[in-house]
Amino acid sequence: MSRQDHIREFAANALTEKRVDYFIGWKQGYNSSEMIPAFVTDPAEADQLVWNPLCHHNLVTFIKRNMPEPADAKVGLCVKGCDSRTLVALLQEGLVDKDRLYVVGVPCDGIVDRRKLEKMFSSEITEIEFPERGKVKVTTRAGETKELDQKDVELIGCAHCRYPNPLYSDNTAGPLEKEPDREETKPDWSALEQYESLSDDVKQALLEKIYATCIRCFACIHVCPVCVCWDKCVNRSRQPELVSQKVGPKENLLFQMVHMFHVAGRCPSCGACDRACPVEIPLGLLHAKMNKEIYDMFGFEPGVKLDEKPVFQVFDLKDQFGD
Amino acid sequence: MASKYLKSEQLPAFLESLAKNARVVAPFKRDGVTQYEPWQSGKDVELDVLLAKQSPKEYVFLQTETYLKFGYEMAPVPEGAEGEDAVPYETVKVDPQNEAPKQVIFGLRPCDVRGFVQMDQVFGGYGGFYFDPLYNARREATTLLAVTCREPRSTCFCTSVGGCPSSREGADVLFTQIEGGFFVEPITDKGEAIAEAAGAALTDPTDTQATEANEAKLASATKVDPAFDLEGVRDALHDNIADKRWADLAMRCVSCGTCTYVCPSCYCFSINDSIVETKGDRYRCWDNCFNPVYTEETSGHNPRAKKMNRFRNRFSHKFWYYPDKYDSLLCSGCGRCIANCPTRIDIREVIRVMGAPKEAPAASGAVAASAAAAAAVAAAADTTTEGKEA
Amino acid sequence: MAEATNNQASGAATTGAAPGGAGAPDRPVKVVGIVCNWCSYAGADTAGVGRFKQPANLRLIRVPCTGRIDPLFALKAFEKGADGVLISGCHPGDCHYSEGNYYARRKFELAERMIHHLGIPPERFKWTWVSASEGQRWQKVVTEFVAGVQKLGPREGKAL
Ligand code: SF4
Ligand code: SF4
Ligand code: SF4
Numbered sequence: 071m072s073r074q075d076h077i078r079e080f081a082a083n084a085l086t087e088k089r090v091d092y093f094i095g096w097k098q099g100y101n102s103s104e105m106i107p108a109f110v111t112d113p114a115e116a117d118q119l120v121w122n123p124l125c126h127h128n129l130v131t132f133i134k135r136n137m138p139e140p141a142d143a144k145v146g147l148c149v150k151g152c153d154s155r156t157l158v159a160l161l162q163e164g165l166v167d168k169d170r171l172y173v174v175g176v177p178c179d180g181i182v183d184r185r186k187l188e189k190m191f192s193s194e195i196t197e198i199e200f201p202e203r204g205k206v207k208v209t210t211r212a213g214e215t216k217e218l219d220q221k222d223v224e225l226i227g228c229a230h231c232r233y234p235n236p237l238y239s240d241n242t243a244g245p246l247e248k249e250p251d252r253e254e255t256k257p258d259w260s261a262l263e264q265y266e267s268l269s270d271d272v273k274q275a276l277l278e279k280i281y282a283t284c285i286r287c288f289a290c291i292h293v294c295p296v297c298v299c300w301d302k303c304v305n306r307s308r309q310p311e312l313v314s315q316k317v318g319p320k321e322n323l324l325f326q327m328v329h330m331f332h333v334a335g336r337c338p339s340c341g342a343c344d345r346a347c348p349v350e351i352p353l354g355l356l357h358a359k360m361n362k363e364i365y366d367m368f369g370f371e372p373g374v375k376l377d378e379k380p381v382f383q384v385f386d387l388k389d390q391f392g393d
Numbered sequence: 394m395a396s397k398y399l400k401s402e403q404l405p406a407f408l409e410s411l412a413k414n415a416r417v418v419a420p421f422k423r424d425g426v427t428q429y430e431p432w433q434s435g436k437d438v439e440l441d442v443l444l445a446k447q448s449p450k451e452y453v454f455l456q457t458e459t460y461l462k463f464g465y466e467m468a469p470v471p472e473g474a475e476g477e478d479a480v481p482y483e484t485v486k487v488d489p490q491n492e493a494p495k496q497v498i499f500g501l502r503p504c505d506v507r508g509f510v511q512m513d514q515v516f517g518g519y520g521g522f523y524f525d526p527l528y529n530a531r532r533e534a535t536t537l538l539a540v541t542c543r544e545p546r547s548t549c550f551c552t553s554v555g556g557c558p559s560s561r562e563g564a565d566v567l568f569t570q571i572e573g574g575f576f577v578e579p580i581t582d583k584g585e586a587i588a589e590a591a592g593a594a595l596t597d598p599t600d601t602q603a604t605e606a607n608e609a610k611l612a613s614a615t616k617v618d619p620a621f622d623l624e625g626v627r628d629a630l631h632d633n634i635a636d637k638r639w640a641d642l643a644m645r646c647v648s649c650g651t652c653t654y655v656c657p658s659c660y661c662f663s664i665n666d667s668i669v670e671t672k673g674d675r676y677r678c679w680d681n682c683f684n685p686v687y688t689e690e691t692s693g694h695n696p697r698a699k700k701m702n703r704f705r706n707r708f709s710h711k712f713w714y715y716p717d718k719y720d721s722l723l724c725s726g727c728g729r730c731i732a733n734c735p736t737r738i739d740i741r742e743v744i745r746v747m748g749a750p751k752e753a754p755a756a757s758g759a760v761a762a763s764a765a766a767a768a769a770v771a772a773a774a775d776t777t778t779e780g781k782e783a
Numbered sequence: 784m785a786e787a788t789n790n791q792a793s794g795a796a797t798t799g800a801a802p803g804g805a806g807a808p809d810r811p812v813k814v815v816g817i818v819c820n821w822c823s824y825a826g827a828d829t830a831g832v833g834r835f836k837q838p839a840n841l842r843l844i845r846v847p848c849t850g851r852i853d854p855l856f857a858l859k860a861f862e863k864g865a866d867g868v869l870i871s872g873c874h875p876g877d878c879h880y881s882e883g884n885y886y887a888r889r890k891f892e893l894a895e896r897m898i899h900h901l902g903i904p905p906e907r908f909k910w911t912w913v914s915a916s917e918g919q920r921w922q923k924v925v926t927e928f929v930a931g932v933q934k935l936g937p938r939e940g941k942a943l
């Protein structure tokens with residue numbers, strides 16, 4: 071039985087037995103190159119659910135505060151390894167109610183970065199297939215077809231994923247994926263090195279260029295599963311105007327820094343914000359650095375242990391910061 | 394005015410000549426993302442990637458526009474004043490801003506142009522409503538050089554909303570890519586002035602080139618997939634306002650606002666003051682109906698408190714309230730909102746479902762829509778069409 | 784350029800002089816100090832009463848406790864044009880509210896590291912502890928910090 075079959079079966083059962091009001095998984099969007107979140111209420115419709123390396127959406131977004139409709143709905147959802155860490159982060163702080171959730175864990179061996187693919191073709195991608203495990207076949211509107219290795223076109227986070235298997239779930243869709251040796255290997259932040267080696271002035275100029283293109287659409291914070299006050303955001307406050315509503319590189323960067331600080335200790339670098347940004351701002355540059363420093367300061371990885379408290383919610387008398 | 398021909402190699406020289414009198418804006422690819430940006434000598438215009446990520450509306454309807462600077466200062470005490478008159482008091486000095494430099498936007502698509510045409514209604518004083526001097530000054534100073542789409546995307550549906558990939562509506566000049574260059578059709582006085590100024594860069598086209606351009610236009614129109622039948626959509630939206638399916642469709646929306654900011658015709662904004670010490674700016678900046686606090690009132694009451702209410706508003710506004718008030722749709726079928734939405738909410742699907750009369754099966758729209766597409770093609774071929782709303 | 788805040792346009796047009804570099808304006812630096820009411824503000828007061836000479840570039844903002852200080856305050860100060868930001872409060876163990884500064888020091892440490900990540904040099908951001916009785920220490924901290932900022936000169940930050 072494939073993982074997809076497991077997901078469909080779990081969803082259908084949960085719906086039939088009325089354990090959930092609706093089940094959130096992934097389904098095909100307007101063509102086979104786009105997967106989108108699926109909300110299933112009828113057990114007979116569970117067979118529209120799919121699982122493949124295009125299922126990038128972190129569905130935990132849809133259970134954060136003020137997202138579920140109705141607010142007290144009992145919700146079933148699928149989580150990948152990285153998604154589960156955002157769920158654990160919410161549970162650690164009691165920001166979601168465990169009793170209203172039914173979680174299907176989906177062990178994951180990597181998600182395709184559709185944007186990497188887009189940049190390889192001048193015509194629009196209209197079809198993506200997976201002829202065998204590890205292979206991606208892309209077809210464009212102009213009729214061009216190319217077969218690629220999945221590893222070459224995965225999201226940056228996937229290459230060094232430490233938690234491919236969900237850390238919290240009620241059921242698991244199929245066998246677990248092979249885990250890296252977490253005792254032996256430290257988290258990998260080599261993607262940051264190039265930026266970190268730049269001089270201060272070059273960093274500022276680069277950030278200015280990057281953040282000048284932000285359009286303040288707020289997709290990044292709205293999709294962020296651990297950004298729980300998304301709909302009452304300080305970044306939107308006009309009176310007092312804590313963060314300017316003007317759109318410019320400084321204001322935009324300030325707004326991103328606010329988001330970053332507000333999810334510090336909760337954000338596991340799931341990458342949902344990165345993928346949602348319509349103008350492709352590399353938001354991970356801030357979040358990865360934040361997680362690197364948090365790991366360096368506390369040896370802490372967000373959203374890993376259910377009974378742990380996020381580092382900024384507690385303190386230790388023995389902390390060695392400051393002079 | 395007679396049509397012209399522009400060789401591909403002459404394009405940089407042509408843009409260079411425009412840049413002498415105006416700022417030139419065109420689509421460029423930077424780090425793999427195509428966007429409208431000010432043109433600089435040596436940059437290659439990107440015409441192969443269809444549709445820049447964002448519409449060019451930000452060049453006319455600025456995302457942040459400071460329209461007033463103000464400052465507090467002490468009023469001078471008149472000489473010889475006594476008693477109360479001699480008490481110094483503070484006044485506010487107001488300095489309105491309204492800059493509208495000349496600009497030419499090259500390489501925008503007919504749906505981008507139509508975005509301006511539709512937005513003109515709301516800012517242009519249509520029906521005795523407010524005439525916005527800022528917008529109109531910029532609009533007046535802007536010349537639109539549209540390019541026929543060669544390879545419409547799978548998300549394009551201009552033909553279903555009365556447009557077409559070679560529509561002349563609202564454009565000052567229409568360029569159509571043919572063998573070795575462009576077939577150039579000046580449409581308005583502004584367009585003719587541009588063509589005249591270009592001088593020798595533009596040559597007279599041969600008959601073959603004219604035929605080729607016409608064929609290219611017909612070919613591209615047939616590549617746009619019909620999405621829905623516009624007939625009856627307005628009434629159906631009205632009838633379906635309380636329909637439960639709105640909530641179902643809105644489920645995967647995250648209420649972000651990407652769709653509105655990439656859209657060529659969404660025009661909502663808010664107004665803010667920003668003050669440092671005694672000096673401040675009053676500016677307007679884009680806002681959108683998906684912003685959870687967009688309709689929040691001072692009392693704390695929010696008439697569109699739920700995601701579903703906001704979701705319903707966007708589509709109903711485009712296909713029902715706006716047409717009612719301004720006699721124009723508020724969607725040009727560019728498909729940007731579909732391709733850029735983080736969860737790919739599909740406006741075509743929304744209209745197919747919610748814009749279908751209650752009793753009729755939702756799918757019937759597509760059939761009639763092909764008839765609409767055929768009509769659009771015919772309209773495109775007829776180069777004299779003034780481009781009136783279907 | 785019609786409007787500096789038109790995002791596409793400004794993004795393309797400005798990648799010129801280095802921040803705080805050659806084109807920086809010639810003016811005394813502006814330093815924002817964010818201090819807690821109970822210790823550092825009182826410490827500054829002690830310094831004042833003791834007539835210890837202090838640089839005039841510092842503008843103090845008094846907050847109840849370092850636990851109240853959001854890293855956003857420092858970033859906002861930079862965004863609004865501060866050349867340096869100094870944060871100070873009670874020594875650990877002396878917090879008027881017992882534990883505010885224990886939470887705060889975790890935040891400040893992360894803030895400091897992230898501020899450097901943005902290309903703002905370490906000399907422009909400092910956080911420390913000064914108690915109410917340490918007038919002399921306050922004088923030293925402020926003088927040294929402002930001198931450090933002055934050495935870099937006024938800031939023309941491109942991003943933040
Ligand atoms: S998603 Fe991207 S463009 Fe939108 S607000 Fe976030 S960073 Fe800016
Ligand atoms: S900030 Fe971005 S990476 Fe971090 S949890 Fe939120 S969406 Fe995921
Ligand atoms: S439709 Fe899509 S882009 Fe628009 S608000 Fe909803 S999630 Fe955002």
Ligand code: SF4
Nearest residue numbers: 656724725727728730
């Ligand atoms: S609503 Fe969507 S398809 Fe219509 S004009 Fe706006 S972005 Fe384009």
